[in-house]
Amino acid sequence: MPGKAELENLPYRPCVGIMLINEDGxxxxxxxxxxxxxxxxxxxxxxxxxxxEAAALRELEEETSVKPSDVKILAKTSDWISYDLxxxxxxxxxxxxxKGQKQQWYLMQLVASEHxxxxxxxxxxxAKWKWSSKHELIDEIVPFKQDVYKSVLRAFKQYLD
Incomplete structure (x- = not known):
C-alpha cells in the first residue's frame, strides 16, 4: 500500500458518469x-x-444495453467532479x-421504452435496476460517492424539478 505522500501524488482516473432519467424525472x-x-x-x-460524450454513450450501452438512439442528451456538467477513494x-x-476519479457527468433522457x-x-x-427519486439516490449510494452525487443533482437541478 502506498504511503500518504505517494497517495497525494497519484492522479485521478478520467471517467464519465451518466444520469439517465425517464419522462417522469x-x-x-x-x-x-x-x-x-x-x-x-x-x-x-x-x-x-x-x-x-462518445465515452458516455459507450459506457451507457455497455452497462445497460441502451443505445445512443434511445436517449436524448439534455446537459453535461460544466467541469470535472472528483472524488478520492x-x-x-x-x-x-x-x-x-x-487516488480516485474525476468525472464529467451527462444527463440523458430515455426516449425509448424502458424495455x-x-x-x-x-x-x-x-444485478438489477430501478427508477429512483433524488432522495433515494443519495441514501443508497456508497458514502464516499455521496458528495459527487449531490453535486450532480445540483448541476442538473433545473431538469429534475
Missing part, C-alpha cells in the same frame, strides 16, 4: 453485482483519445494507479 439506478446493496448510476473510464481501496482499484434496458451484457456490472 426518475433516475436510473442499478445495484452492483459485486456489492449487493450498493446502488449507482452508470459510469466508466474514458479511453485514451476518446471523445468524452477510501484509503483501503486505493491499492486495489485500477491497479493502484489512481430497451437490459443488464445481461458481455461484462455485467449490475
Amino acid at each position: 426518475q433516475i436510473f439506478t442499478a445495484e452492483r453485482l459485486d456489492k449487493p446493496g450498493a446502488w449507482q448510476m452508470p459510469q466508466g473510464g474514458i479511453d485514451k483519445g476518446e471523445d468524452i 477510501p484509503d483501503h481501496l486505493v491499492g486495489k482499484m485500477w491497479g493502484g494507479k489512481f 430497451v434496458i437490459d443488464l445481461d451484457v458481455d461484462h455485467p456490472e449490475f
Whole structure:
C-alpha cells in the first residue's frame, strides 16, 4: 500500500458518469453485482483519445444495453467532479494507479421504452435496476460517492424539478 505522500501524488482516473432519467424525472439506478446493496448510476473510464460524450454513450450501452438512439442528451456538467477513494481501496482499484476519479457527468433522457434496458451484457456490472427519486439516490449510494452525487443533482437541478 502506498504511503500518504505517494497517495497525494497519484492522479485521478478520467471517467464519465451518466444520469439517465425517464419522462417522469426518475433516475436510473442499478445495484452492483459485486456489492449487493450498493446502488449507482452508470459510469466508466474514458479511453485514451476518446471523445468524452462518445465515452458516455459507450459506457451507457455497455452497462445497460441502451443505445445512443434511445436517449436524448439534455446537459453535461460544466467541469470535472472528483472524488478520492477510501484509503483501503486505493491499492486495489485500477491497479493502484489512481487516488480516485474525476468525472464529467451527462444527463440523458430515455426516449425509448424502458424495455430497451437490459443488464445481461458481455461484462455485467449490475444485478438489477430501478427508477429512483433524488432522495433515494443519495441514501443508497456508497458514502464516499455521496458528495459527487449531490453535486450532480445540483448541476442538473433545473431538469429534475
